[in-house]
Amino acid sequence: MLFRQLFDAETSTYTYLLADEATREAALIDPVLEQVERDLRLVEELGLKLTRVLETHVHADHVTGAGVLRERTGATVVASARGAPCVSRKVGHGDVVRLGGLELHVLETPGHTDDSLSYLCEGRLFTGDALLIRGTGRTDFQNGDAGQLHDSITRHLFTLPEETAVYPGHDYAGHAMSTIGEEKRHNPRLARRTRESFIAFMKGRQLPPPKKLDVAVPANRACGLGKPLLQT
Amino acid sequence: MLFRQLFDAETSTYTYLLADEATREAALIDPVLEQVERDLRLVEELGLKLTRVLETHVHADHVTGAGVLRERTGATVVASARGAPCVSRKVGHGDVVRLGGLELHVLETPGHTDDSLSYLCEGRLFTGDALLIRGTGRTDFQNGDAGQLHDSITRHLFTLPEETAVYPGHDYAGHAMSTIGEEKRHNPRLARRTRESFIAFMKGRQLPPPKKLDVAVPANRACGLGKPLLQT
Numbered sequence A, B: 001m002l003f004r005q006l007f008d009a010e011t012s013t014y015t016y017l018l019a020d021e022a023t024r025e026a027a028l029i030d031p032v033l034e035q036v037e038r039d040l041r042l043v044e045e046l047g048l049k050l051t052r053v054l055e056t057h058v059h060a061d062h063v064t065g066a067g068v069l070r071e072r073t074g075a076t077v078v079a080s081a082r083g084a085p086c087v088s089r090k091v092g093h094g095d096v097v098r099l100g101g102l103e104l105h106v107l108e109t110p111g112h113t114d115d116s117l118s119y120l121c122e123g124r125l126f127t128g129d130a131l132l133i134r135g136t137g138r139t140d141f142q143n144g145d146a147g148q149l150h151d152s153i154t155r156h157l158f159t160l161p162e163e164t165a166v167y168p169g170h171d172y173a174g175h176a177m178s179t180i181g182e183e184k185r186h187n188p189r190l191a192r193r194t195r196e197s198f199i200a201f202m203k204g205r206q207l208p209p210p211k212k213l214d215v216a217v218p219a220n221r222a223c224g225l226g227k228p229l230l231q232t
Helices: A033-045 A066-073 A146-157 A180-186 A195-204 A213-221 B033-045 B066-073 B146-157 B180-186 B195-204 B213-221
Strands: A002-008 A013-019 A025-029 A049-054 A076-080 A089-091 A096-099 A102-108 A117-121 A124-128 A165-168 B002-008 B013-019 B025-029 B049-054 B076-080 B089-091 B096-099 B102-108 B117-121 B124-128 B165-168
Touching (some): A013 A033, A013 A165, A025 A033, A025 A096, A033 A049, A033 A066, A049 A096, A066 A076, A102 A146, A165 A180, A180 B033, B025 B096, B033 B049, B033 B066, B049 B066, B049 B096, B066 B076, B102 B146, B146 B195
Parallel strands (some): A025 A049, A124 A165, B025 B049, B049 B076, B076 B089, B124 B165
Antiparallel strands (some): A013 A025, A096 A102, A102 A117, A117 A124, B002 B013, B013 B025, B096 B102, B117 B124
16 A cells, blocks of 8 residues: 655645555545645656545635545545535445555544544544544534544544554644554543543633634535535 | 654654664654654653664754753764764764664765765665755755765665655655655656756755754754854
């Protein structure tokens, strides 16, 4: 499996490139609109064909490159059935997205948003904004729910093998990856804390809304193509 | 082998943590002074003991955390014999730095600076500012020499196996890694260019000096401890 981690410094967003080294089929997870040219150049230089774009959720802090990538490459845009109406394939818990001989297993991990998904592929877990490194996504907008997020993390992610590599949607401290075992032991919001204590902590936070919330959410419901579709 | 890539967003600097999973001995390559607490916390959380700090060169764009890390942990600071006088162990081409059962092989790769080293460990090559992803370090200060840099890259790095993973000292476009094969084919300064053309390109660049040059170089000659030592 070919794997690359990419970073958008303006929004501290991680994008992931995965590919089957035999068939050269490639997927991007959570591409950023402003980085589409960079990402397409890398796909081309590596001799890959982009066939899948996967979203972990409707983002509030950056605009997705999914729609432009679909237009440019014909890739299928995959996301939650609860998320953006623009996507090509809507998936839920237990679904499998095939990429050549690779399988990306879909886990529903709501709580940051109600459409949040994680994807598991060959020991690598892409957690979007559900589980971050030594942190979690916030739960105070887009139908976020702290109790639901705690359940998603503890029941669906922390039950995976300890050595599972965790690749989040963002990091703000310069960490690139973690593992399930590490987060169980050292995530200060989750280790040695009850569900109630987690909910109280999340409710007690006083955060300004994401800078791009008003722009990003409608744009991302249209896969970043700038003409928001009405939910049907 | 335990491996982590860490990033300092202010200076776009990569730091690398390597460890022998059996003995728990760990090394940091190119730590940044402002990130010492983050790095020590990670070392502790992973149950490691920091025994080596390796510098690829005397940096001009950030201050190293090496001296503070040595004071805090007793780690040996390793760098080129041509570099900072403060280091604990001075190495050159062909030397091996042992880390438990791991071996870091030293390659002299001057040209960005005259003390530039690369380190090779189990298929991962840490290139400092000699070879960057689709770029190279600059050659217009600190005894930089474009012809020498071209020789270092083409004779010592591009002769390694194509699948060797390249981990640079910086990236400014959000790339985390590359491979020797990729850089041979796609690095615009090196692929399908002669040595003379590379030298002419590097000489033709009109870049302002690094922002921290006047502060960082003397600080780094003292391993970041703020009391520059005179060269003996």
